[in-house]
Amino acid sequence: MMDDTLLWDVRAYIYGYFATTTRAPDVDDIARRFDLSQESASEALHALHDKHALFLEPNTTRIRIANPFSAIPTQYQVEASGKTYQANCAWDSFGVVAALGLDDAIVRSVCTGSGEPLRLNVANGEAIDNGTVAHFLVPFRHWYDDLVFT
Amino acid sequence: MRFFRSEEALRQWQAASSNTGGEALNLMQLWELSKRWYHNRLSRSYHGRTLAEIEGIFSAMNFTSDFWYVSRT
Numbered sequence: 001m002m003d004d005t006l007l008w009d010v011r012a013y014i015y016g017y018f019a020t021t022t023r024a025p026d027v028d029d030i031a032r033r034f035d036l037s038q039e040s041a042s043e044a045l046h047a048l049h050d051k052h053a054l055f056l057e058p059n060t061t062r063i064r065i066a067n068p069f070s071a072i073p074t075q076y077q078v079e080a081s082g083k084t085y086q087a088n089c090a091w092d093s094f095g096v097v098a099a100l101g102l103d104d105a106i107v108r109s110v111c112t113g114s115g116e117p118l119r120l121n122v123a124n125g126e127a128i129d130n131g132t133v134a135h136f137l138v139p140f141r142h143w144y145d146d147l148v149f150t
Numbered sequence: 151m152r153f154f155r156s157e158e159a160l161r162q163w164q165a166a167s168s169n170t171g172g173e174a175l176n177l178m179q180l181w182e183l184s185k186r187w188y189h190n191r192l193s194r195s196y197h198g199r200t201l202a203e204i205e206g207i208f209s210a211m212n213f214t215s216d217f218w219y220v221s222r223t
Contacts, residue, residue, distance in 0.1 A: 008197060009194070012193070015191060052198075068191070089152070090151040090152055090180070091184065091187075094181050095187060095188040095191075097181075098189055099189070099191040100192075101189070111153060112152040112163060113166075118155060122181065126178075126181070127177040129176055131155065131157075132154065132156070133153070133156070133160055133176055133177075134151050134153055134154075134175045135154055135160055136172050136174075136175070137152075137169060140208075141219055141221045
């Protein structure tokens with residue numbers, strides 16, 4: 001079983017990589033960074049997936065989600081510090097700003113009802129209310145069996 | 151979780167799609183929740199959170215409806 005200390009280091013590396021590059025590292029990046037074999041780097045990714053610390057594309061070692069970051073383009077984009085991040089949902093779009101510790105950002109998305117483009121602002125550490133709402137459909141207790149890493 | 155340009159747009163969508171229920175947050179609430187939930191996500195020391203910590207966040211947000219109940223079973 002892989003050492004937990006290494007797993008948390010890998011997790012932190014992945015999140016730092018997202019923050020710096022807006023993208024997910026791949027298994028080769030992780031292997032190089034921690035001087036691991038590809039097999040061990042893959043094992044670390046799967047262990048983190050099993051803990052719900054991140055989520056891999058099925059049957060691969062490709063990171064799909066490390067909440068609030070998405071590794072693929074979505075309708076929830078965050079413009080901050082000269083970069084554009086992809087988020088997984090409405091909550092995660094503001095979550096990206098919060099995770100990066102930023103006071104200013106633009107969230108670009110669409111209205112689910114009309115498809116109308118939305119531009120939402122965080123400015124000077126405050127969200128600017130323009131009437132937009134975020135809707136949570138599923139009760140929280142049904143999101144995961146294990147809520148620890150939501 | 152999805153965005154709607156207004157509460158009225160949400161109501162129209164719910165009526166048209168039969169997706170009733172759920173909870174809606176304004177942007178100020180969403181931002182506050184996001185800060186509480188994600189402020190330390192990049193930290194090496196973040197290893198997830200306990201159910202009690204989740205309940206603490208929801209309590210601080212004054213989320214008291216059954217929607218936000220975190221089962222301990």
